[in-house]
Amino acid sequence: xxxxxIELPDKLAQELDAMVESGWFSNDAEVVRLAxxxxxxxxxxxxxxxxxxxxxAWALKQxxxxx
Numbered sequence: 001x002x003x004x005x006i007e008l009p010d011k012l013a014q015e016l017d018a019m020v021e022s023g024w025f026s027n028d029a030e031v032v033r034l035a036x037x038x039x040x041x042x043x044x045x046x047x048x049x050x051x052x053x054x055x056x057a058w059a060l061k062q063x064x065x066x067x
Contacts, residue, residue, distance in 0.1 A: 006032070 008016065016031055025031045 016028055019025050019031055020027060025034070
């Protein structure tokens with residue numbers, strides 16, 4: 001498992017602490033993992049489309065260079 005260290009603005013750190021203290025999550029890491037997972041799930045289609053567009057643009061450029 002990969003471990004990372006992050007710095008949070010004070011307000012966000014307070015929100016994180018409040019979620020753990022109120023029992024929504026067992027620790028800070030659980031909150032961050034879930035937030036990152038949701039971010040990836042939400043933005044995955046956009047990122048994939050961006051990569052596909054870049055691949056298509058590259059292929060069209062290559063095709064134009066060979067003609």
